[in-house]
Amino acid sequence: MSFDHLKPEITTILHNNEATLNERLYALCNFLRESIPHYDWVGYYFRNGDKEELKLGPYVGAPTEHTIIPFGKGICGQVAVSNENFVVPDVTAQDNYIACSIHVKAEIVIPLFVNGENIGQIDIDSATPDPFTKADEALLEFVNEKVAGLMA
């Protein structure tokens, strides 16, 4: 399976010069959640200034109290320091995990690099067990490369 058919609309959303960056990211999160049934919560976290922590940016899905996540904590905080994609097929198997909702079964986090620096990430929660494949990673890497192009 591939999500290549979603790429033109993603490009259109991100190139909308009428909207601010945050508005485009919100529209992007919304489009991904509407288009892919196993995406239940889609959002961006960004490094909070010079602090060793992430701050929640635009997102769609249930509100979360985890608006600040220290580096190293949870799946998101681990990606902030590892610089690697993190695919979690079963969140109950993770020791270092921050639960946002009892409905979440799986999670994927893909880092966002601007000029080679890990400045944030896209985070997706799923209520479907073990739903993510290489196609999700490929799509979200494409998305983040496009987003990075707006922030460089």
Ligand code: SME
């Ligand atoms: N589960 C994440 C926290 C963020 S929420 O999923 C929105 C984690 O373990 O880092």
